[in-house]
Amino acid sequence: MEVFLSSLLVLLSPSHLIYIIGGVVLGLCVGILPGLGGIVGMTILLPVIYGMDPHNAFSLLIGMVAVIPTSDTFPSVMMGIPGSSASQATIMDGYPLAKKGEAAKALGSAFSASLIGGLIGATVLTMIIPIARPLVLMFGSPELFMLALLGMSMVGVLSGNQPIKGIIGAGIGLMLGAIGDAPAVTEYRYTFGIDYLMDGLSLVIVGLGLFAFPEIIDLLIKSRPISQTAELGKGWLDGVKDTIKHKFIVLRCSVIGVIIGFIPGLGGSVIDWIAYGHIIQTSKNKEKFGKGDIRGVIAPESANNAKEGGGLIPTFLFGIPGSGSMAVFLGGLLILGIQPGPAMLTENIDLLYTGIWSLALANIFGAGLALVLSKPITKLTVIPFNYLAPFMILIITFASYQATFSWGDLIALLCMGLLGWLMKQFGWPRPAALIGFVLAGNLEQYLFISVQRYGMGWLTRPGVIIMAIIIVASLSTSILYQKKLKSVGQAAPDSSNENKENKK
Numbered sequence: 001m002e003v004f005l006s007s008l009l010v011l012l013s014p015s016h017l018i019y020i021i022g023g024v025v026l027g028l029c030v031g032i033l034p035g036l037g038g039i040v041g042m043t044i045l046l047p048v049i050y051g052m053d054p055h056n057a058f059s060l061l062i063g064m065v066a067v068i069p070t071s072d073t074f075p076s077v078m079m080g081i082p083g084s085s086a087s088q089a090t091i092m093d094g095y096p097l098a099k100k101g102e103a104a105k106a107l108g109s110a111f112s113a114s115l116i117g118g119l120i121g122a123t124v125l126t127m128i129i130p131i132a133r134p135l136v137l138m139f140g141s142p143e144l145f146m147l148a149l150l151g152m153s154m155v156g157v158l159s160g161n162q163p164i165k166g167i168i169g170a171g172i173g174l175m176l177g178a179i180g181d182a183p184a185v186t187e188y189r190y191t192f193g194i195d196y197l198m199d200g201l202s203l204v205i206v207g208l209g210l211f212a213f214p215e216i217i218d219l220l221i222k223s224r225p226i227s228q229t230a231e232l233g234k235g236w237l238d239g240v241k242d243t244i245k246h247k248f249i250v251l252r253c254s255v256i257g258v259i260i261g262f263i264p265g266l267g268g269s270v271i272d273w274i275a276y277g278h279i280i281q282t283s284k285n286k287e288k289f290g291k292g293d294i295r296g297v298i299a300p301e302s303a304n305n306a307k308e309g310g311g312l313i314p315t316f317l318f319g320i321p322g323s324g325s326m327a328v329f330l331g332g333l334l335i336l337g338i339q340p341g342p343a344m345l346t347e348n349i350d351l352l353y354t355g356i357w358s359l360a361l362a363n364i365f366g367a368g369l370a371l372v373l374s375k376p377i378t379k380l381t382v383i384p385f386n387y388l389a390p391f392m393i394l395i396i397t398f399a400s401y402q403a404t405f406s407w408g409d410l411i412a413l414l415c416m417g418l419l420g421w422l423m424k425q426f427g428w429p430r431p432a433a434l435i436g437f438v439l440a441g442n443l444e445q446y447l448f449i450s451v452q453r454y455g456m457g458w459l460t461r462p463g464v465i466i467m468a469i470i471i472v473a474s475l476s477t478s479i480l481y482q483k484k485l486k487s488v489g490q491a492a493p494d495s496s497n498e499n500k501e502n503k504k
Contacts, residue, residue: 007353010055011361019056020358023063024365028373030064031071040215041068042328043207044395046335054336058351061332062358065325067366069304070114074374077106077297089272093289093296100292107374108239109294110301111367113250116243117302118363120254121261121309125356128313129345139318139342142458145446146467147320148439153471169429173436174443176201183445196408201416203331205409206437208396209416214424220389242294249279249295250302257303261310275303309359316344316352319442327438 010016023045030041041064049057077094090110097106139147152170179190180200191197243250253275260271279299280289289296314320319340321327333340344352400413423430450458458464 007350007357010350010354011357015056016059016354016358017361019059020063020362021365023060023065024067024362024369026060027064027067027366028071028369031068032074040208040212040396042325042332043204043212046204046328046332047398049332049335052336054338054351055354057332057336058338058355059358061329062355063362063365065308065329066118066305066359066362067370068325069301069308070111070118070363070366070370073107073110073114073301073370077103077110089276089300090297092276093291093293096290096292097294097297102292104374105239105242105294106297108237108371109242110239110297111370112240112243113298113302114305115363115367116250117254117257118305118308118366119360120251121258121306122356122360122363123309124258124306125309125312125359126353129317129352129356139463140461141446141449142454142461143463143467144318144320144341145443145450146464146471147314147318148442148446150467150471152436152439152443153475165427166429166432169423169432170436172428173433173438174440176206176433177437177440178444183441183448185448194408196404196406196412199404201412201437202400202404202409203328203438205400205412206416207328207434208400209413210420210423210430210434212392212396213413213417214421214430216389216392217421218424220386239294243298246295246298249298253278253299253303254306257306258310260303261307262313271303271307272300275299305363309356312355312359316340316355317342321435321438327435330438 026045027041030044042061045061045064049060052060073090073094076090077098094106094110097103152174175190177200179197181188181198188198256275256278257271260274276296276299279295280286283289283295311321311326315326315330315333317340319330321330330340338344338348338351397410397413400409420430422428423433454461
């Protein structure tokens with residue numbers, strides 16, 4: 001009871017609420033810029049939280065985590081361009097609705113569905129902590145290693161349509177994470193005699209390089225306004241009514257979002273397509289999908305926000321990021337001196353509950369602000385991107401330089417930006433590389449400790465065997481799922497062609 005009361009007092013304190021709203025506002029600003037999403041937004045925040053009070057910094061991060069799956073709906077609906085990897089499926093029916101003059105209806109249903117999905121995710125996270133506590137405390141280094149391996153296997157198979165590219169992408173991240181001093185032994189790897197590389201690459205630089213620079217370059221090449229019109233039309237209330245009408249779709253897809261978010265490594269790059277495919281497969285009348293069916297907006301949007309609650313479960317309790325944005329969030333916790341894992345349930349349980357309830361509040365603030373600010377936000381889409389690009393480049397350059405205050409930061413950012421651009425051009429999964437980078441240290445450390453403590457006997461532990469079976473099963477079923485995913489992607493050829501024409 002004392003833990004609940006102390007967490008509630010922190011949650012309702014004026015400073016905490018101000019920082020939550022600040023994170024929500026920043027998340028809205030990042031989300032409306034196409035292609036950036038939570039990974040870039042969270043990465044920009046990392047240098048800001050150095051030296052901050054842990055509770056305030058925590059609320060700032062949570063505010064941004066909660067609202068980006070909501071705000072990235074703007075470019076997906078208004079422009080036909082995915083606001084982030086988590087909003088690709090929203091284009092299939094959201095953009096056709098906007099072209100028919102029903103953008104307000106699409107946005108109204110998306111924001112209300114996102115709000116309900118986010119609240120469901122926070123509720124599930126609250127309920128699962130007391131249940132998971134005894135189980136989590138039983139996890140040793142062998143089980144934690146297998147969890148990290150599970151995350152790697154998932155992201156490798158489900159990132160993109162080509163599983164081999166996903167696995168190689170995760171391997172690239174592991175190689176980047178191996179640069180510098182080893183976590184288990186006293187030696188340096190891949191430094192090539194460069195002092196700057198002895199401490200390894202910063203998560204800020206890797207995240208910004210892989211995700212921010214490629215999107216900015218592509219939008220600059222187009223050299224035109226992001227959108228040709230900023231008209232919303234009418235129908236906000238109709239969109240909310242549609243969400244209430246299809247409440248069981250919201251509930252089902254929110255549960256799917258929590259489950260997928262809980263699985264390490266899956267995250268937003270697949271959850272929208274899983275929810276979209278589910279609603280198509282379970283609907284009797286499917287002919288309107290891809291032409292402006294409101295169900296095609298409600299399903300992926302409710303799943304996207306719910307996944308954040310699910311993604312916090314492995315991040316908090318196991319120290320394993322559930323998605324790319326959770327990987328950066330995990331880095332933020334480490335910056336604040338908070339060590340995710342089983343110790344969170346004993347040493348930082350009050351902070352844990354504060355974060356969960358902050359997630360719920362941030363979803364409420366985010367949905368409300370998105371509705372209020374919709375008209376002025378959409379007007380930004382008609383500004384030529386070459387006016388916005390210098391400001392964005394300045395932000396990411398400053399954020400990168402904060403890593404070590406060395407010129408090496410800028411050189412590393414340029415190199416990582418080139419790598420990210422090449423990966424995007426050739427269809428290599430960048431989220432897989434980022435999660436591989438974050439998990440590299442955990443994989444090596446947990447494996448070293450397991451072998452040193454148990455010898456090869458750690459392979460016979462029941463938890464290890466169970467998770468090994470899960471990994472094999474997930475690899476097998478994921479390959480089959482890829483075939484279904486391709487068929488879902490062909491469900492609305494007209495909408496896909498319109499999206500391609502819009503990008504041109």
